[in-house]
Amino acid sequence: MSLPFNNLEVFISAPVPPCQDDEYEEAALGVANIGENFSKITINRPKVGDNDVKFDVKFCGMCHTDVHMVCNDFASTMYPIVPGHELVGVVSEVGSNVTRVKVGSLVAVGCTIDSCMECDMCDAGEENYCRKGGHTHTYNSKKTHGHIGGNQETQNFGGYSKSEVVHERFIVTLPDNTPLAKAAPLVCAGITMWDPLRHWGATKGDKKMKIGVAGIGGLGTMGIKIAAALGHEVVAISRNDKKKDIAEEKGAHHYIDMSDTKSINEHNDSMDLILNTICAPHSVSKYLGLLRTNGTLVQLGAVATPLDFVNFSLLPQRKSIAGSMVGGLKSLQECVDFCVEKEIYPDIEIIDSGKVDEVYVKLAEGNSSAVRYVLDIEASL
Amino acid sequence: MSLPFNNLEVFISAPVPPCQDDEYEEAALGVANIGENFSKITINRPKVGDNDVKFDVKFCGMCHTDVHMVCNDFASTMYPIVPGHELVGVVSEVGSNVTRVKVGSLVAVGCTIDSCMECDMCDAGEENYCRKGGHTHTYNSKKTHGHIGGNQETQNFGGYSKSEVVHERFIVTLPDNTPLAKAAPLVCAGITMWDPLRHWGATKGDKKMKIGVAGIGGLGTMGIKIAAALGHEVVAISRNDKKKDIAEEKGAHHYIDMSDTKSINEHNDSMDLILNTICAPHSVSKYLGLLRTNGTLVQLGAVATPLDFVNFSLLPQRKSIAGSMVGGLKSLQECVDFCVEKEIYPDIEIIDSGKVDEVYVKLAEGNSSAVRYVLDIEASL
Numbered sequence: 001m002s003l004p005f006n007n008l009e010v011f012i013s014a015p016v017p018p019c020q021d022d023e024y025e026e027a028a029l030g031v032a033n034i035g036e037n038f039s040k041i042t043i044n045r046p047k048v049g050d051n052d053v054k055f056d057v058k059f060c061g062m063c064h065t066d067v068h069m070v071c072n073d074f075a076s077t078m079y080p081i082v083p084g085h086e087l088v089g090v091v092s093e094v095g096s097n098v099t100r101v102k103v104g105s106l107v108a109v110g111c112t113i114d115s116c117m118e119c120d121m122c123d124a125g126e127e128n129y130c131r132k133g134g135h136t137h138t139y140n141s142k143k144t145h146g147h148i149g150g151n152q153e154t155q156n157f158g159g160y161s162k163s164e165v166v167h168e169r170f171i172v173t174l175p176d177n178t179p180l181a182k183a184a185p186l187v188c189a190g191i192t193m194w195d196p197l198r199h200w201g202a203t204k205g206d207k208k209m210k211i212g213v214a215g216i217g218g219l220g221t222m223g224i225k226i227a228a229a230l231g232h233e234v235v236a237i238s239r240n241d242k243k244k245d246i247a248e249e250k251g252a253h254h255y256i257d258m259s260d261t262k263s264i265n266e267h268n269d270s271m272d273l274i275l276n277t278i279c280a281p282h283s284v285s286k287y288l289g290l291l292r293t294n295g296t297l298v299q300l301g302a303v304a305t306p307l308d309f310v311n312f313s314l315l316p317q318r319k320s321i322a323g324s325m326v327g328g329l330k331s332l333q334e335c336v337d338f339c340v341e342k343e344i345y346p347d348i349e350i351i352d353s354g355k356v357d358e359v360y361v362k363l364a365e366g367n368s369s370a371v372r373y374v375l376d377i378e379a380s381l
Numbered sequence: 382m383s384l385p386f387n388n389l390e391v392f393i394s395a396p397v398p399p400c401q402d403d404e405y406e407e408a409a410l411g412v413a414n415i416g417e418n419f420s421k422i423t424i425n426r427p428k429v430g431d432n433d434v435k436f437d438v439k440f441c442g443m444c445h446t447d448v449h450m451v452c453n454d455f456a457s458t459m460y461p462i463v464p465g466h467e468l469v470g471v472v473s474e475v476g477s478n479v480t481r482v483k484v485g486s487l488v489a490v491g492c493t494i495d496s497c498m499e500c501d502m503c504d505a506g507e508e509n510y511c512r513k514g515g516h517t518h519t520y521n522s523k524k525t526h527g528h529i530g531g532n533q534e535t536q537n538f539g540g541y542s543k544s545e546v547v548h549e550r551f552i553v554t555l556p557d558n559t560p561l562a563k564a565a566p567l568v569c570a571g572i573t574m575w576d577p578l579r580h581w582g583a584t585k586g587d588k589k590m591k592i593g594v595a596g597i598g599g600l601g602t603m604g605i606k607i608a609a610a611l612g613h614e615v616v617a618i619s620r621n622d623k624k625k626d627i628a629e630e631k632g633a634h635h636y637i638d639m640s641d642t643k644s645i646n647e648h649n650d651s652m653d654l655i656l657n658t659i660c661a662p663h664s665v666s667k668y669l670g671l672l673r674t675n676g677t678l679v680q681l682g683a684v685a686t687p688l689d690f691v692n693f694s695l696l697p698q699r700k701s702i703a704g705s706m707v708g709g710l711k712s713l714q715e716c717v718d719f720c721v722e723k724e725i726y727p728d729i730e731i732i733d734s735g736k737v738d739e740v741y742v743k744l745a746e747g748n749s750s751a752v753r754y755v756l757d758i759e760a761s762l
Contacts, residue, residue, distance in 0.1 A: 121674060129674045129699055199699070293502060293510045296701075299692045306689045311680045314704025318510055318580070320677070321702050323695025 001357050004364045005034055007075035014078040014155055019044045023150040027381045028161035029353050030082035031070050038356045040381065041080055043157045045165050046149030053171050054093040055107050059350070060159035061086030061184040062373040064218075064279075067363045068302070069140055078140055084159030084375070085111045085138040086184040088174065098168045106174035108336065110187030111326045113138045113156065113170050114145040125330025127170075160356075162381050170329060172336050182345035185218075185372040186336050188326065189346055193223035193275060194335035195327025196298045197230065200273050203334070208232055210270055212290055213252070215277035216243035217370045218346060219300065223275050224250040225344045226335075235267055237274070237290070239282065246370065258286060269317075271295055281305040284321065285313055293317040298324050346372040353380035382738050385745045386415055388456035395459040395536055400425045404531040408762045409542035410734050411463035412451050419737045421762065422461055424538045426546050427530030434552050435474040436488050440731070441540035442467030442565040443754040445599075445660075448744045449683070450521055459521055465540030465756070466492040466519040467565040469555065479549045487555035489717065491568030492707045494519045494537065494551050495526040506711025508551075541737075543762050551710060553717050563726035566599075566753040567717050569707065570727055574604035574656060575716035576708025577679045578611065581654050584715070589613055591651055593671055594633070596658035597624035598751050599727060600681065604656050605631040606725045607716075616648055618655070618671070620663065627751065639667060650698075652676055662686040665702065666694055674698040679705050727753040734761035 011034050019025050023044040030041045048054045066083035068074060087109040091101050101107055114136035115127035128135050136145055139158030147167045148156060172187060174180075193213075197203050202211060213223040214237035227234045228251035235254040236247030244255045257263045264286060271290050279301040287297055288309055299307075299321065313319065327335065339345065349371050351359060359373045392415050400406050404425040411422045429435045447464035449455060468490040472482050482488055495517035496508035509516050517526055520539030528548045529537060555564060574594075578584050583592060594604040595618035608615045609632035617628030622638040629636065638644045645667060652671050660682040668678055669690055680688075680702065694700065708716065720726065730752050732740060740754045 131674055134697065293512055299695055301692060302696075303692045306687075306691055308687045310687055311682060311684045311704060314680055314702070315683075315706045316515065316704070318703065318705055320704075321695070322699065323692060323697070323701075324699055325696045 001361055003031070003037060003071055003357060003360055005071050007072050008034060010075040011072050012076065012078040016043055016080065017151060017154065020151050022047050026161055026163055028082040028157060029356065029380055030080050030157070030160060032080045034072055034077070034079055038353065041082070043082060043161065044150060044154065045163065048093050048095050048165055049149045050095040050097045051147070051167050052095045052149065052165050053091055053098055053101055053107065053168050054163060054165045055089040055091045056163055057087050057089040057159055057161060057377045059088050059181045059184045060084040060375045060377060061188060062359060062363065062375060063188050064363055067360050070360065071364065078155045081140055082157035082160050083139055086188045087159035087164055088180045088184045089164070092163065100168055101171060101173060106176060106178055106180065108172040108174055108183065108187045109138065109159070109164060109166050109170060110172065110191060110332055111138055112136070112329070113166055114143070114147045116145055117147070117169065124328070126328035128326050128328050160375060160377070162377060172329070172333055174336065175340055178340050179345070181350050181374045181376070182348055183336070183340065184374050185346045185348065186339050187332060189218055189222050189372060190226070190339055191327040191332050191335045192219055192300060193226055194338070195331045196275055196300070196324040197227060198327070198331050198334070199324065200296055200298070202227065202230060202232060202273060209272040210235065212237050212271045212274035213277070214238070214274055214287060215279070215301065216247050217277065218372050219277040221246065221250045221370050222346055223277065224252050226339070228252070229342045229344055235271065237287070239278070264290070274298065275300060277301050279303060283308055285309040288313040288319055288321065291317070291319050296320040296322055298322050300324060348372045348374045350374050350376050352376050382742055384412070384418060384452055384738060384741055386452050388453050389415060391456040392453050393457070393459040397424055397461065398532060398535065401532050403428050407542055407544055409463045409538060410737065410761055411461050411538070411541060413461045415453055415458070415460055419734065422463070424463060424542065425531060425535065426544065429474050429476050429546055430530045431476040431478045432528070432548050433476045433530065433546050434472055434479055434482055434488065434549050435544060435546045436470040436472045437544055438468050438470040438540055438542060438758045440469050440562045440565045441465040441756045441758060442569060443740060443744065443756060444569050445744055448741050451741065452745065459536045462521055463538035463541050464520055467569045468540035468545055469561045469565045470545070473544065481549055482552060482554060487557060487559055487561065489553040489555055489564060489568045490519065490540070490545060490547050490551060491553065491572060491713055492519055493517070493710070494547055495524070495528045497526055498528070498550065505709070507709035509707050509709050541756060541758070543758060553710070553714055555717065556721055559721050560726070562731050562755045562757070563729055564717070564721065565755050566727045566729065567720050568713060570599055570603050570753060571607070571720055572708040572713050572716045573600055573681060574607055575719070576712045577656055577681070577705040578608060579708070579712050579715070580705065581677055581679070583608065583611060583613060583654060590653040591616065593618050593652045593655035594658070595619070595655055595668060596660070596682065597628050598658060599753050600658040602627065602631045602751050603727055604658065605633045607720070609633070610723045610725055616652065618668070620659070645671070655679065656681060658682050660684060664689055666690040669694040669700055669702065672698070672700050675700070677701040677703055679703050681705060729753045729755045731755050731757050733757050
């Protein structure tokens with residue numbers, strides 16, 4: 001079974017150089033070169049600096065973004081690549097300035113691993129929207145902001161690895177009783193849904209909103225669970241009628257089949273916020289019609305086709321269409337605290353390294369089951 | 382010279398019925414039937430109710446929307462039509478409950494003349510976004526909300542008329558020294574620019590923003606003047622280099638010629654807010670690129686072609702695209718107070734009834750001069 005690579009002529013070759021004095025060698029599961037399957041490789045991690053936290057990675061969730069990156073879908077992947085931005089584990093060492101965790105603490109790391117730490121967005125805890133060139137993603141990124149140690153010329157590597165070293169600022173703390181495997185996807189799938197709810201006013205205060213969640217996959221089911229747990233009226237929105245049972249099981253109060261005009265009309269002009277996770281091309285005009293005055297449609301999916309709506313879909317009722325991408329550390333800690341307290345977790349399936357290639361092929365083909373796959377690191381490396 | 386009518390087969394014929402006891406006859410300038418030019422006609426106005434204000438209309442501004450409506454561009458015009466939603470005048474009579482004005486007060490009326498007065502949007506002074514079916518426009522609307530007197534089966538008539546009667550709630554007060562003709566366009570052109578500035582945080586507080594104003598016509602020049610007077614850094618954005626002098630004369634600090642990549646690149650990823658008044662089809666993707674993280678592009682123009690951008694223009698920096706249409710009474714009073722105090726007025730040309738047809742033809746062809754035409758009612762009727 002081969003991974004479905006793309007753009008075979010356009011990628012970056014960035015072999016791991018010899019380990020420096022300020023680095024250590026670590027075992028990882030990665031794709032060494034374009035065209036190859038996953039295999040055990042050796043990477044270099046920075047040694048623990050004064051502000052760093054080192055932890056043993058126990059589990060790492062698998063996100064569709066990992067598939068895009070490993071398969072070079074954006075023609076920008078640096079090989080070798082070690083994916084994974086849903087890391088959970090146990091702290092094994094801390095730098096002298098670290099105050100938030102100690103050896104033995106349970107921690108998580110999500111999609112952001114560095115930022116400028118100086119701009120107003122970073123000051124607001126929204127490091128994912130760092131104004132100085134954006135945040136540093138957890139893998140396949142250059143070390144541009146200066147807070148990641150080791151060889152500054154190399155890319156960073158993700159969570160399919162026995163250990164990781166991260167600046168304390170980007171560490172999420174977990175209560176001691178957290179079920180680690182289930183919690184892993186909270187720091188990507190969870191925050192992707194939580195942060196737009198937070199930004200558009202749905203996580204604080206007593207205001208009850210009518211919230212739509214479009215696309216009933218891994219993200220959408222998390223969105224339904226979180227929005228319902230926050231006490232909102234939740235409408236699951238799907239392009240057909242196949243996801244009705246799963247949506248209601250996850251807590252949706254209503255279901256719209258967007259292929260059925262009657263179903264749409266029952267909820268037109270009624271929603272305050274729609275979180276749209278649909279990744280396939282689709283007409284957003286009909287979704288804008290579901291919003292009531294002052295409502296916002298938040299686009300979360302990687303749809304590459306142009307959106308198709310006219311100004312009159314927005315003007316008369318001051319509607320907005322916006323984008324959102326994961327969330328900053330403040331929001332991330334809130335999300336994890338909320339979900340762990342309320343026991344809101346995605347449906348997961350734990351796998352080991354023997355099944356990674358197969359899972360990637362399945363995800364590339366479209367994961368209709370809405371299950372999040374989580375890699376058991378100890379069983380894999 | 383004939384007016385450029387459209388949709389000649391699809392319009393509504395709504396002749397003025399006999400005057401009721403709770404109405405009075407009034408002289409107006411209107412278009413009696415589709416295909417005809419402006420002429421003096423007689424309309425019925427409601428007599429003054431307990432909450433109403435009657436005023437002698439002194440001037441009425443001419444908006445491009447008036448041209449759309451008179452010429453049946455949306456295939457929904459009721460004839461006869463008396464346009465005009467930029468009324469200024471002097472109060473001649475007040476109902477027993479009226480407290481805000483007295484006989485002799487200077488007043489203005491804009492685009493909103495009734496609303497439900499009960500929903501949360503009305504409570505917030507945003508009657509233009511009334512949730513119960515929207516506001517009642519100043520002319521060519523049915524009396525749906527119940528606060529306009531007279532024959533409830535008839536449409537209402539706009540400001541090209543010797544007097545008007547309006548519920549006190551929809552009256553804007555003007556200081557005694559207000560130059561009436563110049564002030565008329567503030568209640569449409571002014572508020573259309575003020576309200577999005579207000580909604581997106583640019584009219585309160587000390588936060589200085591970088592604000593783009595796209596389209597340097599009647600709306601755009603008002604936007605430049607107001608945003609500059611509020612102390613913001615203002616960028617005029619045009620599709621070519623022809624408006625540079627006028628934009629800088631109105632107070633713009635920078636100018637972008639969107640046909641020149643170098644000019645665009647100097648301001649990419651830098652603006653907090655863009656007010657886009659362009660009415661012609663254009664690619665919004667490039668305008669979204671001008672926004673910095675968290676920025677909003679506000680669409681104000683009646684562009685009927687689909688917008689063309691992809692999700693990736695929004696997601697990585699949480700950008701938004703929104704619509705806005707005029708403003709509520711709270712915002713409208715703030716706008717007028719601010720503009721009169723700062724002496725911010727559009728460039729106007731006063732005309733009388735003899736030139737109305739000619740001006741409508743000119744506006745329909747595109748008013749490149751950015752001058753707002755204002756009808757002198759006393760000289761016309």
